[in-house]
Amino acid sequence: xxxxxxxxxxxVYSLDGEDVAFRQGESILASARRAGxxxxxxxxxxxxxxxxxxxxxxxxxxxxxxAACTIGAAHGLEIESNTAELNAQRKMLxxxxxxEGNHFCPSCEKSGNCLLQATAYQMDMEGPHFExxxxxxxxxxxxxxxxxxxxxxxxxxxxxxxSRDVDGKNVxxxxxxxxxxxxxxxxxxxxxxxxxxxxxDRAATICPVGVILPKxxxxxxxxxxxxxxxxxxADSSCQEAS
Amino acid sequence: MISVSSPGAEQRPDAEQRPGAEQRPGADQEPGADQEPGADQxxxxxxxxxxxxxxYGRDPRSLVQILxxxxxxxLPWLPRETLREVAAQLDLTLAQVEGIASxxxxxxxRPVGQYHVLFSDNITDRMLGSEALLAELCRLLAVRxxxxxxxxxxxxxxxxxxxxxxxxxxxxxxxxxxxTRLDAARIGEIAALIEALVPVSEWPTEWFHIADNIQRAxxxxxxxxxxxxxxxxxxxxGAEAQLxxxxxxxxxxxxxxxxxxxxxxxxxxxxPGAAHYVVCNADEGEPGTFKxxxxxxxxxxxxxxxxxIAALVVGARRGLVYLRGEYRYLLEPLRxxxxxxxxxxxxxxxxxxxxxxxxxxDIHVGAGAYICGEESALIESLEGKRGTxxxxxxxxxxxxxxGQPTTVNNVETLCAVVPIALSGxxxxxxxxxxxxxxxxxxxxxxxxxxxxxxxxxxxTRIGRILEDCGAHDTQAVQIGGPSxxxxxxxxxxxxxxxxxxxxxxxxxxxxxxxxxxxxxxNFANFFAHESCGFCTPCRVGxxxxxxxxxxxxxxxxxxxxxxxxxxxxxLMHGATHCGLGxxxxxxxxxxxxxxxxxxERHLQSLHFEPAFDLDAELSAARLAIGRDRPAGx
Numbered sequence: 001x002x003x004x005x006x007x008x009x010x011x012v013y014s015l016d017g018e019d020v021a022f023r024q025g026e027s028i029l030a031s032a033r034r035a036g037x038x039x040x041x042x043x044x045x046x047x048x049x050x051x052x053x054x055x056x057x058x059x060x061x062x063x064x065x066x067a068a069c070t071i072g073a074a075h076g077l078e079i080e081s082n083t084a085e086l087n088a089q090r091k092m093l094x095x096x097x098x099x100e101g102n103h104f105c106p107s108c109e110k111s112g113n114c115l116l117q118a119t120a121y122q123m124d125m126e127g128p129h130f131e132x133x134x135x136x137x138x139x140x141x142x143x144x145x146x147x148x149x150x151x152x153x154x155x156x157x158x159x160x161x162x163s164r165d166v167d168g169k170n171v172x173x174x175x176x177x178x179x180x181x182x183x184x185x186x187x188x189x190x191x192x193x194x195x196x197x198x199x200x201d202r203a204a205t206i207c208p209v210g211v212i213l214p215k216x217x218x219x220x221x222x223x224x225x226x227x228x229x230x231x232x233x234a235d236s237s238c239q240e241a242s
Numbered sequence: 243m244i245s246v247s248s249p250g251a252e253q254r255p256d257a258e259q260r261p262g263a264e265q266r267p268g269a270d271q272e273p274g275a276d277q278e279p280g281a282d283q284x285x286x287x288x289x290x291x292x293x294x295x296x297x298y299g300r301d302p303r304s305l306v307q308i309l310x311x312x313x314x315x316x317l318p319w320l321p322r323e324t325l326r327e328v329a330a331q332l333d334l335t336l337a338q339v340e341g342i343a344s345x346x347x348x349x350x351x352r353p354v355g356q357y358h359v360l361f362s363d364n365i366t367d368r369m370l371g372s373e374a375l376l377a378e379l380c381r382l383l384a385v386r387x388x389x390x391x392x393x394x395x396x397x398x399x400x401x402x403x404x405x406x407x408x409x410x411x412x413x414x415x416x417x418x419x420x421x422t423r424l425d426a427a428r429i430g431e432i433a434a435l436i437e438a439l440v441p442v443s444e445w446p447t448e449w450f451h452i453a454d455n456i457q458r459a460x461x462x463x464x465x466x467x468x469x470x471x472x473x474x475x476x477x478x479x480g481a482e483a484q485l486x487x488x489x490x491x492x493x494x495x496x497x498x499x500x501x502x503x504x505x506x507x508x509x510x511x512x513x514p515g516a517a518h519y520v521v522c523n524a525d526e527g528e529p530g531t532f533k534x535x536x537x538x539x540x541x542x543x544x545x546x547x548x549x550x551i552a553a554l555v556v557g558a559r560r561g562l563v564y565l566r567g568e569y570r571y572l573l574e575p576l577r578x579x580x581x582x583x584x585x586x587x588x589x590x591x592x593x594x595x596x597x598x599x600x601x602x603x604d605i606h607v608g609a610g611a612y613i614c615g616e617e618s619a620l621i622e623s624l625e626g627k628r629g630t631x632x633x634x635x636x637x638x639x640x641x642x643x644x645g646q647p648t649t650v651n652n653v654e655t656l657c658a659v660v661p662i663a664l665s666g667x668x669x670x671x672x673x674x675x676x677x678x679x680x681x682x683x684x685x686x687x688x689x690x691x692x693x694x695x696x697x698x699x700x701x702t703r704i705g706r707i708l709e710d711c712g713a714h715d716t717q718a719v720q721i722g723g724p725s726x727x728x729x730x731x732x733x734x735x736x737x738x739x740x741x742x743x744x745x746x747x748x749x750x751x752x753x754x755x756x757x758x759x760x761x762x763x764n765f766a767n768f769f770a771h772e773s774c775g776f777c778t779p780c781r782v783g784x785x786x787x788x789x790x791x792x793x794x795x796x797x798x799x800x801x802x803x804x805x806x807x808x809x810x811x812x813l814m815h816g817a818t819h820c821g822l823g824x825x826x827x828x829x830x831x832x833x834x835x836x837x838x839x840x841x842e843r844h845l846q847s848l849h850f851e852p853a854f855d856l857d858a859e860l861s862a863a864r865l866a867i868g869r870d871r872p873a874g875x
Contacts, residue, residue, distance in 0.1 A: 052633050053777050055817045065816040070633045092813050096782035130786055130806075131853060155775070173337035174628070175344045177611070179785040181775030186337030188326070 011075025016082050022073035029068040036236035039081050043156035044069040091123040099130045102151035110210030112226025118233035142193030152210045153183050163203035171197045291327045302332040305626035319350035345628040347610030348567045355390050355397035357436045362412040364403035364529045365764040366687045372411035382433035403529035404568045407687035408455050408694045415442050454536050455694025460681045463697045465661045467543045472663040476551045485555045490667030492679040497652035498746035509639040510556045513647035520552045520561040521650045527612035528723035530748030533683040534653040542579040548656030553601040561603040567610045612772035617650040630776045631820035674700030678739040686711045688751035705734035715753045723748040724765035725825035728832035758837040762829045763791045769826035780823025783814045793853045794844040
């Protein structure tokens with residue numbers, strides 16, 4: 001969505017006391033990221049319009065909370081992001097995502113390349129805090145080249161958007177409501193093997209967590225040498241999502 | 243009748259002629275709606291879906307209506323094959339259609355019974371014994387709540403508040419028939435009729451009587467309905483002068499937020515767009531609220547008159563009423579009123595002879611989703627999508643229905659436009675307080691002698707309302723529904739006004755016999771049930787609150803659990819995508835702050851307690867091995 005909130009023209013705003021220059025029409029998050037500044041996020045991706053669902057990027061804009069990905073940058077804004085209060089809030093949101101699904105990092109092929117895991121480290125998350133939901137989400141291994149493990153889905157809808165807007169295939173959709181909201185596959189059998197998805201699709205590599213994984217490439221890069229093993233998710237060289 | 247039944251499936255017993263309501267030819271009425279039952283047993287599913295889709299112009303934006311009507315006229319649920327057919331013809335994917343169907347509580351992608359009975363599960367229904375009646379009906383019919391009986395005959399479940407709180411306990415049958423004032427005798431009769439396979443349309447008509455219960459009328463409920471008078475007054479003033487009159491009245495939105503109606507209309511009027519729309523928010527989902535039901539039942543002319551004046555001011559040619567699915571039984575009477583107004587020259591082309599003034603109104607029936615009361619979610623639903631709130635800005639006044647400037651107003655707000663058009667903005671502004679002008683209708687329910695509608699000028703003392711409705715020994719009043727505010731006895735001197743205690747209209751009364759923890763828990767379940775699931779804090783947070791409240795209710799609570807509830811409240815206030823999540827912990831926060839002993843009665847200890855009960859988990863194993871002493875003894 002195009003930010004329209006007073007974002008006419010370029011200018012400068014203050015992020016945690018330091019000036020950030022923005023271009024016309026840019027959101028707070030996009031402009032901060034371009035300037036090499038880190039605002040935690042999961043559902044936002046530079047190639048796609050803002051989604052606003054994960055709420056990790058909620059900052060205080062002139063004292064009022066709002067999602068940095070959906071609010072247009074405007075000259076003179078005072079924005080707080082890297083504060084104890086907001087980071088504690090982000091940690092709770094991460095803990096909510098961890099207990100909602102089934103996340104076992106030690107056995108996950110995405111470990112070290114996972115935006116959820118890396119952000120949790122960055123926010124000093126040491127445990128789940130809340131009671132686990134342990135949902136029953138069978139994996140879908142029907143596709144010859146791609147594994148779907150719904151246990152790790154955080155409902156960022158990046159795969160839905162990539163398949164619809166880039167690949168033109170509409171392989172994924174969101175179904176249900178409330179805590180039962182879940183990702184579904186578009187085919188008569190509801191299984192990925194019956195879709196025209198290929199491993200070369202944008203949707204096949206967009207997942208920030210370990211739901212959509214290419215088969216037969218397990219641990220080709222050893223644990224310890226992966227993207228977020230080398231540098232933290234907050235490092236500007238590390239912010240390009242996969 | 244549209245049949246989408248798979249071979250051999252039984253027809254639902256009430257899927258026959260829709261009652262009354264002469265229809266505008268070729269207009270609102272769905273094809274086949276007036277056929278005799280059974281006439282289409284042999285027609286193929288495809289041709290029936292075809293006919294309905296043709297009626298809606300194969301427009302994906304009508305998807306929610308298409309699915310609702312398919313389910314109403316065929317099987318009581320939507321088999322995957324039907325969804326596949328709909329998807330193919332609307333150029334949507336099956337997953338998209340499934341995603342939309344599974345969003346709405348009243349659309350069923352899994353089987354429900356031929357008789358689908360939904361008990362209203364507001365706290366006021368529970369206080370009147372709904373849970374015992376539900377259990378009794380399930381016992382008589384040998385069915386478990388939430389499950390379909392083996393023969394497919396019946397299913398019994400709960401639903402969010404049906405807006406019948408002044409005459410509960412209430413239930414809905416097949417989403418079309420509302421029943422009030424239930425008791426054990428009536429439950430027995432219902433069970434017998436279901437066992438005898440008597441169509442619901444042949445059940446005694448007095449069972450479906452829904453009372454208005456207007457206990458106190460003021461300038462709004464007391465305005466005589468004279469169709470066309472207010473439109474004539476507005477037309478003689480002209481659009482700009484009518485807008486000025488509305489701004490002079492200081493009317494503020496009655497849906498709860500209190501945005502200035504005149505300013506909203508002005509923003510919409512001035513926003514560029516190929517078309518402008520007037521939308522009436524009749525998705526009265528806030529538990530305990532039922533004022534709009536009565537306005538829609540008895541004051542529909544006033545509502546449509548107000549919408550027509552709105553159209554004049556903002557320059558709209560089309561209006562939409564988003565009628566909540568729980569009020570499906572109002573559809574035919576509302577359509578009949580629209581037809582009469584067309585015949586009276588009050589809708590359609592050249593209204594009251596003004597060549598440039600064309601406007602008409604359609605009714606969109608919701609499908610059980612509280613979130614669609616949020617105006618941008620409502621617009622998404624009108625466009626046939628999942629009712630997820632949009633990113634705002636842009637706001638609907640600039641970018642609303644179909645991306646065009648749209649004013650979304652509450653039923654009561656649009657009704658109030660009529661007396662303002664007739665008597666002037668200054669007159670309206672002289673009623674109430676400076677910041678909250680005019681009157682407000684309160685839907686009063688719970689522990690009182692005379693529940694129903696009470697209209698008072700803004701600024702009325704809460705204690706006055708309690709005296710008038712015959713409330714005794716009152717412990718607390720929940721004002722504005724679960725997302726509103728809980729008022730305890732020492733605050734009954736406070737006044738109803740945007741600047742003191744704002745309200746969308748619900749006023750639920752709890753006497754001293756009630757456990758306020760039970761009240762808060764019922765509300766917590768409501769928010770979790772109605773969360774759209776889009777954003778993390780609301781989707782997971784509302785479910786976590788339910789878990790914690792369940793832990794307290796089961797006697798495993800400790801002070802730590804209350805701290806966690808406070809944490810969740812704080813998070814959801816600042817981090818959610820829309821107001822549902824932001825207000826979901828309001829009743830929790832208020833009741834913990836004001837009725838803490840009610841919580842502490844449920845605490846096992848003041849220190850940490852696990853939710854896991856080791857003794858309970860081991861009890862089966864102990865029984866098996868003949869050890870009867872709990873662990874550790």
